Amino acid sequence: xxxxxxxxxxxxxxxxxxxxxxxxxxxxxxxxxxxxxxxxxxxxxxxxxxxxxxxxxxxxxxxxxxxxxxxxxxxxxxxxxxxxxxxxxxxxxxxxxxxxxxxxxxxxxxxxxxxxxxxxxxxxxxxxxxxxxxxxxxxxxxxxxxxxxxxxxxxxxxxxxxxxxxxxxxxxxxxxxxxxxxxxxxxxxxxxxxxxxxxxxxxxxx
Numbered sequence: 001x002x003x004x005x006x007x008x009x010x011x012x013x014x015x016x017x018x019x020x021x022x023x024x025x026x027x028x029x030x031x032x033x034x035x036x037x038x039x040x041x042x043x044x045x046x047x048x049x050x051x052x053x054x055x056x057x058x059x060x061x062x063x064x065x066x067x068x069x070x071x072x073x074x075x076x077x078x079x080x081x082x083x084x085x086x087x088x089x090x091x092x093x094x095x096x097x098x099x100x101x102x103x104x105x106x107x108x109x110x111x112x113x114x115x116x117x118x119x120x121x122x123x124x125x126x127x128x129x130x131x132x133x134x135x136x137x138x139x140x141x142x143x144x145x146x147x148x149x150x151x152x153x154x155x156x157x158x159x160x161x162x163x164x165x166x167x168x169x170x171x172x173x174x175x176x177x178x179x180x181x182x183x184x185x186x187x188x189x190x191x192x193x194x195x196x197x198x199x200x201x202x203x204x205x206x
Contacts, residue, residue: 004189005035007084009075009092014046016090016111019178020185021053029186036082038075040094056082062094072100079104086188088181089143098145106195108143109188111181113173115139115155120148125173126166136160136169138177140184142195151200153193154180 006024008017017037023029037050037057050057058078065071076099079087089096089110096108114124116139119131128136137157144150156176160169187193192203 001031004032004086005082005084006032006185007079007082007087008034008037008046008050008090009087010037010039010044010046010090011041011093012044012046012091014044014049014090015174016177016181017046017088018049020088020090020182021055023182023186029182029189032185032189035084036078038078040092046090068097069099072097076100076103086185088185090181095147096143096145101143101145106142109153109181109184110141110143110148110150111177112139112141112148113170113177115157116141116148116152123166125169128160129164129166129169133160136173138173138180140180142200151195151198153184153187153200153202156180 006020010017021034024032024034034055037047037055039047039059040062042059047057047059060071060074062071065074085107087104087108089108101108112120112124114128115137119127125136135157137155139155140153142150142153156179158172158176187202194201194203
């Protein structure tokens with residue numbers, strides 16, 4: 001049986017990538033492998049870990065291309081050459097362009113450390129604490145042409161305590177990220193996700 005293939009884009013340590021890899025290895029995400037890892041940072045911890053795991057890995061440097069479109073074309077070519085079924089953004093610190101989205105329509109996922117549509121963009125945990133919310137969390141969503149905007153797949157909630165700092169809240173949220181990202185990928189490959197407009201319906205759930 002042909003395995004499902006994931007392509008991961010990351011910019012940092014890749015903790016979500018590692019969690020997803022572990023869940024493919026132990027069979028939680030069945031019949032699936034991470035086929036390629038791509039980073040815009042040569043020293044990204046996630047890229048080094050991919051090499052240790054003998055996963056094809058690439059550093060693609062934006063500075064080596066005429067413009068952003070050419071840079072993304074290179075990444076698209078790598079993903080297609082590795083026959084990727086799903087693109088997973090795991091701490092990838094660049095906004096995905098329109099052409100990229102078109103090439104993998106409804107096949108790009110991202111995880112954001114807030115309950116979207118609240119607190120999009122960077123430093124979401126800091127924003128949540130400053131705003132005074134009592135609950136925050138994380139969101140897995142499909143990627144469209146706008147930042148942190150696509151249809152929501154899963155969310156997890158954590159309480160924000162009065163003593164929480166940006167760091168302590170980030171740690172709590174990250175634990176939930178590691179759970180729901182793999183769950184969303186599992187549902188995708190089981191064919192249980194259906195997009196209708198802005199909503200994602202999960203087959204078999206109320």
